[in-house]
Amino acid sequence: MNVPFVDLKAQYKQIKDEVTAALTKVMENTAFVLGDAVKSFEAAFATHHGAKHCVAVSSGTAALHAALLALGVGPDDEVIVPANTFIATAEAVSHCGARPVFVDASETDYCIDPEKIEPTITARTKAIVPVHLYGQPAEMEPILAVADSHGVAVLEDCAQAHDAAYKGTKVGTFGRAGAFSFYPGKNLGAYGEGGAVVTNDDDLAERVRMLRDHGSAKKYYHDFVGYNYRMSGFQGAVLGVKMNYLVQWTDQRRSAAATYRQVLADLPLVLPPDKDHVRHVYHLFVVRVEHRDAVMAALKDKGVASGIHYPIPLHLTGAYSALGCGEGALPVSERLGGNIVSLPMYPELSDEMIEYVASSLKEALV
Ligand SMILES: *Cc1c(COP(=O)(O)O)cnc(C)c1O
Secondary structure: OOEOOOOHHHHHHHHHHHHHHHHHHHHHHOOOEOHHHHHHHHHHHHHHOOOOEEEEEOOHHHHHHHHHHHOOOOOOOEEEEEOOOOOHHHHHHHHOOOEEEEEOEOOOOOOEOHHHOHHHOOOOEEEEOOEOHHHOOOOHHHHHHHHHHOOOEEEEEOOOOOOOEEOOEEOOOOOOEEEEEOOOOOOOOOOOOOEEEEEOOHHHHHHHHHHOEOOEEEOOEEOOOOOEOEOEHHHHHHHHHHHOOHHHHHHHHHHHHHHHHHHHOOOOOEOOOOOOOEEOOOOOEEEEOOOHHHHHHHHHHOOEOOEOOOOOOHHHOOOOHHHOOOOOOOHHHHHHHHHEEEEOOOOOOOHHHHHHHHHHHHHHHO
16 A cells, blocks of 8 residues: 555545636636735635734745744844744744744644743844644743743744644734745645735734735835735635635544554554644644654555654754754754654545554554
8 A cells, every 4th residue: 555645636636626616717817916816815714713814925934034024023133933843934034134043842742842932032032933833732821921021022833733723712813923834735735835924913914915015005106125925816716715624624634643543552652742722733743763764764665655844953954053053952852853753644544544554653663
């Protein structure tokens, strides 16, 4: 049996006709950039996440960048980010001319460790960007408490956490804003690049809206230097269709995760942490094993794909090694980088496939 890491074709088959009709409508209206499809997706996405505003942009990285700029992050500022995340979280900070300050992960959820934030706060700290990693919300209560006590803004990186919730509330508006990605492989994926900023703050939403469109609120009147971060009409149309399936697909991911937990329970590996006060949306199902490279190779021989998210914590990557946060500085993130492995995870993953992954893993681990 072959078990791919993700299977975007399976999902396409389910919604093919609806997507084709939505894309055709964009062409008939020649609404290729922003337009009605994007506008109605923005409204649906804002409502789903309990936010007053959603501003659709061209990628998750653009969403993070525009949100940080709208929060006033600029040269000489510092922004606190986890070391255990995709590089875009830190890149967006760098794009503002600011400096990412890396904080270690917590063993309880692999997200930023709230207790390790305060010692890194300085007079230059402008914002904290917790990442809801692998689909599991970070500990927002203690993070907001430390941010508030120092007058520092919080921007949630929700790129892996569509439809996730913390203590019954959807992610995205715990801090000043939330940034989402609609990269095709994300839990809500476009057919190209896409992203969005959600916020309850009217001014912040307006600044992001202008930043995405060359600093203008009215065509050819440019109040400041902005960017071309607009979402394409096609992406808005695809996302609008997919929005109606998000909860169903998320529940399917959660059910696949529950099955994984049952069939992997007796194997010598560490199952993903799952806090009971969150809705974990399982963008990734990440286990920890000894001798990871050998295990991944054995899985590959069995036709089971796997991945590492992420092999090198950001403070040790070539892009950020010059910041001087060297090896040994963030031990939890470094340990995770050495033994995590992501197993296949997508809504259409069948019980039969999960059982095959488990039996392959069992052989690989002995
Ligand atoms: C995917 C991702 C991003 C970037 O999103 P793009 O749409 O690829 O630019 C940012 N942060 C995290 C945690 C991500 O997983």
